[in-house]
Amino acid sequence: MSKVHELNHPLIQHKLSLIRDKNTGSKEFRELVKEVSMLLAFEVTRDLPLEEVEIETPVCMAKTKILAGRKLGIVPILRAGLGMVDGFLNLLPAAKVGHIGLYRDPETLIPVEYYCKLPSDVNERDLIVVDPMLATGGSANAAIQFIKDKGAQSIKLVCLIGCPEGLAAVQKMHPDVDVYIAAIDEKLNDHAYIVPGLGDAGDRLYGTK
Numbered sequence: 001m002s003k004v005h006e007l008n009h010p011l012i013q014h015k016l017s018l019i020r021d022k023n024t025g026s027k028e029f030r031e032l033v034k035e036v037s038m039l040l041a042f043e044v045t046r047d048l049p050l051e052e053v054e055i056e057t058p059v060c061m062a063k064t065k066i067l068a069g070r071k072l073g074i075v076p077i078l079r080a081g082l083g084m085v086d087g088f089l090n091l092l093p094a095a096k097v098g099h100i101g102l103y104r105d106p107e108t109l110i111p112v113e114y115y116c117k118l119p120s121d122v123n124e125r126d127l128i129v130v131d132p133m134l135a136t137g138g139s140a141n142a143a144i145q146f147i148k149d150k151g152a153q154s155i156k157l158v159c160l161i162g163c164p165e166g167l168a169a170v171q172k173m174h175p176d177v178d179v180y181i182a183a184i185d186e187k188l189n190d191h192a193y194i195v196p197g198l199g200d201a202g203d204r205l206y207g208t209k
Contacts, residue, residue: 004167005180007043012036012182016160020198026207030083033132033160033205036182037087040158044128044180045091070126070154071095073119077102077131077143080202084130084158096125100143104136104192111142116150123151132201134162134181135194137169144174156180160201163187163194 018024019032051068054061072095076082085097101115119125129143140157147155157170158180165188170179185194193199203209 003171003175003178004184005043005178006184007040007180007182009039009043012039015039016182019160020196022199024204026204029204033083033201034087034090036160037084037130037158038090039087040084040160040180040182041088041091041128044156044158071121071124073098073122073125073127075100075118075127075129075143075147077129077139078115080133080200080205081129081131083132083201083205084160088128088130095128098122098127098147100129100146102139102142104139111139113142113146116146118147118150118152122147123153125152126154127152127156129155129157130159131157132160133194133197134159134166134170134179135188136192137166137173140166140170141173144170144177161185161194161197166194 015032015036019029048067049069050065052063053066054063072092074085074088074095075098076085078099078101096119098118102111102113104111127147131140134140144155156178160182162181163185185197187195189195
């Protein structure tokens with residue numbers, strides 16, 4: 001899967017272990033997700049284009065580089081994806097933020113859309129879809145398709161934890177989308193939870209069940 005990038009930086013893996021721990025409370029869980037998201041953002045933006053400019057330092061004139069090219073957008077899949085937004089915005093404060101609301105039908109496991117609000121110029125932006133978990137791949141595939149239907153042409157998917165089933169599903173439906181992920185776990189269980197995973201990311205972020 002050449003489009004899948006597993007980011008195994010030591011800091012990411014350390015913090016991910018703390019996120020997985022069932023004894024980690026909501027406050028610490030939110031902080032850790034934000035921190036890992038910021039580290040992921042650093043890796044995801046490694047290929048951003050630069051342009052040369054001339055500035056004046058306190059010592060002399062100098063040729064330096066700044067970001068160039070297309071504008072950026074962050075699109076969390078509600079609700080758990082919201083936990084990753086601030087980490088990305090810490091490094092990309094000028095990015096616009098869209099939102100896609102999906103829930104998984106508990107019987108069919110099919111994603112159902114209930115909200116979609118995106119920047120009006122999605123066709124001019126590199127969009128980064130964020131969601132902590134990539135389980136069946138259904139929600140990610142649906143979200144990416146919604147964005148494509150709005151005219152987006154450049155999309156990346158960023159998750160904390162995924163599994164082979166979810167990765168294969170996304171790669172099959174959206175082979176043009178790069179997936180950045182902190183860990184690829186063993187499998188899905190009978191309830192479509194990632195094993196070993198971290199439980200329900202939304203519930204752990206916001207203290208609900």
